[in-house]
Amino acid sequence: MDFFDAVTARRSVRQFKADAVGRNVLEKIIAAGIEAPSGCNLQLRQYVIVDDAAVMDQLRPLSGAIDGAPAAIVLLVDPQRSKFGDEFWVQDASAAMENMLLAAVALGYAACWVEGALRRCEDQLRAILNVPANLRVWSLMPVGKPAQHPPRPVKSLFGDVVHYNGFGKRL
Ligand SMILES: Cc1cc2nc3c(=O)[nH]c(=O)nc-3n(C[C@H](O)[C@H](O)[C@H](O)COP(=O)(O)O)c2cc1C
Numbered sequence: 001m002d003f004f005d006a007v008t009a010r011r012s013v014r015q016f017k018a019d020a021v022g023r024n025v026l027e028k029i030i031a032a033g034i035e036a037p038s039g040c041n042l043q044l045r046q047y048v049i050v051d052d053a054a055v056m057d058q059l060r061p062l063s064g065a066i067d068g069a070p071a072a073i074v075l076l077v078d079p080q081r082s083k084f085g086d087e088f089w090v091q092d093a094s095a096a097m098e099n100m101l102l103a104a105v106a107l108g109y110a111a112c113w114v115e116g117a118l119r120r121c122e123d124q125l126r127a128i129l130n131v132p133a134n135l136r137v138w139s140l141m142p143v144g145k146p147a148q149h150p151p152r153p154v155k156s157l158f159g160d161v162v163h164y165n166g167f168g169k170r171l
Contacts, residue, residue, distance in 0.1 A: 013110035014065040016144030032103035033096035039088035046076040063117040069142030110146035115139035
């Protein structure tokens with residue numbers, strides 16, 4: 001798929017068909033995450049593939065966005081190894097997440113960036129996935145064939161947010 005087609009086709013999908021997702025697909029998505037940029041190339045990220053139905057069943061109650069998904073990728077980050085205080089590890093995680101979302105679309109799958117919903121259940125996820133205490137369970141993405149096709153939400157108008165050679169300078 002053309003890169004710009006993947007960018008525009010990507011939507012946050014929260015309803016999925018039951019069809020299993022091949023481990024090769026999940027691994028290819030993660031390979032795209034590993035390629036993402038990272039401050040000082042520290043790569044503070046770890047990835048947990050969840051494709052066992054029994055484990056997925058434990059994750060489902062934590063967010064409506066993963067409820068019907070056949071598989072998920074959970075993104076862990078190690079903030080303690082970050083050299084830039086409180087900020088860069090978040091960007092590192094985010095860069096990997098966006099790469100993975102686009103990879104899923106390019107491979108014909110749908111996904112959703114689930115992060116806000118995790119802040120209230122991080123300890124539960126940590127216990128379910130046996131995550132060591134030094135790592136944050138920062139975000140996850142359900143992966144599957146889409147059972148919905150959400151419309152494109154309102155996005156910024158190009159002319160409202162783009163400036164040329166200085167703020168406020170329009171063409
Ligand atoms: C940092 C971040 C956290 C998000 N957390 C959640 C979440 O917890 N649950 C959810 O359903 N969607 C979550 N989303 C997805 C957004 O709701 C979605 O990207 C936004 O509504 C725009 O829709 P689009 O992705 O289809 O363009 C999150 C997105 C980002 C970037």
